[in-house]
Amino acid sequence: MDYFGHAAVVRERNRQHGGKPLWLLGSSRICSRFRDRLRIALGPQIACRVAQITVRELDGERCLKESTLQLRPKEQFTYERYRVGLNHQVFDRLLSSQNLWLFGPPSIGKTHLAHALVSSSKNAILVDDPTYNLLGLERFSLVVFDDVEQWIGERDVEAQFVGLYEQLVVSNGRIVVTSRIGVNETEFALADLESRMRLFSRYELQPLPSDERIELFCDLAADRGIEISQEVIDYLKTRIGRSQGDLLEALELLDHESIVEQRRITIPFIKQTLQL
Known part of the structure; x- marks a missing residue:
C-alpha cells in the first residue's frame, strides 16, 4: 500500500472516531520512512501523530507499567489551557497575518502555543522534527516550526527553508x-535566510510569576488524577526549582514513580523520589 493508500485508511479511522486525533505506531524504520510523506498525503484536515514505540524486553509488572506510560498522551495544548502570565500580547501576535519568531527559554510554553495555533487554524501543519522533508509544505497556508534551531546551521537545509x-x-x-533565542543571536549558514528571518515579527515569552507556576503544577496534577494536599504544595513551593520546566519535570517523575x-x-515519598 502506498502513502495515499495508508492515508485513506487513516481518514476512515478518523471518521469512525469522530475526528479525534489518531496515533500511528510502528518501528523506528517504518516511522522514519512514512512520517513526513504520510502527513503530506493526509493533508491538514486529519489530526494524527506518528510515534516510534520501543518495548523493552524485560519481565515483570514494572516493565509493563513503564511501557504503558510511554503511550500516555501529554496534556492537551489549547489556548484556554495556556497560562498567559505576563505575555498579554502573545495571542495577538500568534493570530496576526505576519510571520512570527516566538522565543524564550525551555519549558516556557512555546510548544504549547505552537500546537494550539495549528489546532485552531485551517490548512496548517506543525513541523517538529529535523528529518521532515520540507518539500510539499508549500501546500499549507500556515507552517509552524517548533524549535527552529534544528533546521539552522546547514546550507542545504537552509536553502530548502x-x-x-x-x-x-x-x-x-x-x-x-x-x-x-532571538533571531539576532541565531547563527545562520545562509545570509539569504538570515535576511528573511530578520523581517519576522518577534515576541519573547516571559516566565510565569511564582504563584501561577504553583497553580499550573496543581492543575496539571489534577488532570492526571493526582491528589496533592495543601501540605505537599507548601512543601514543594520552596524546594523545587523556580522554572516551569523544573515543576513539570518533578510532576512527571512523581506521577511515574x-x-x-x-x-x-506524600512528603516522605517526595523526599525519597526527588532526593530532597
Whole structure:
C-alpha cells in the first residue's frame, strides 16, 4: 500500500472516531520512512501523530507499567489551557497575518502555543522534527516550526527553508517559528535566510510569576488524577526549582514513580523520589 493508500485508511479511522486525533505506531524504520510523506498525503484536515514505540524486553509488572506510560498522551495544548502570565500580547501576535519568531527559554510554553495555533487554524501543519522533508509544505497556508534551531546551521537545509519561504510569500502563506533565542543571536549558514528571518515579527515569552507556576503544577496534577494536599504544595513551593520546566519535570517523575510503586504522593515519598 502506498502513502495515499495508508492515508485513506487513516481518514476512515478518523471518521469512525469522530475526528479525534489518531496515533500511528510502528518501528523506528517504518516511522522514519512514512512520517513526513504520510502527513503530506493526509493533508491538514486529519489530526494524527506518528510515534516510534520501543518495548523493552524485560519481565515483570514494572516493565509493563513503564511501557504503558510511554503511550500516555501529554496534556492537551489549547489556548484556554495556556497560562498567559505576563505575555498579554502573545495571542495577538500568534493570530496576526505576519510571520512570527516566538522565543524564550525551555519549558516556557512555546510548544504549547505552537500546537494550539495549528489546532485552531485551517490548512496548517506543525513541523517538529529535523528529518521532515520540507518539500510539499508549500501546500499549507500556515507552517509552524517548533524549535527552529534544528533546521539552522546547514546550507542545504537552509536553502530548502528559503525556497519554502518564497513559495509561501507567493501564496500569501505564513511561517511561525519557535526558538530558545532571538533571531539576532541565531547563527545562520545562509545570509539569504538570515535576511528573511530578520523581517519576522518577534515576541519573547516571559516566565510565569511564582504563584501561577504553583497553580499550573496543581492543575496539571489534577488532570492526571493526582491528589496533592495543601501540605505537599507548601512543601514543594520552596524546594523545587523556580522554572516551569523544573515543576513539570518533578510532576512527571512523581506521577511515574507513584504509579510504579502504587503509593500516594506524600512528603516522605517526595523526599525519597526527588532526593530532597
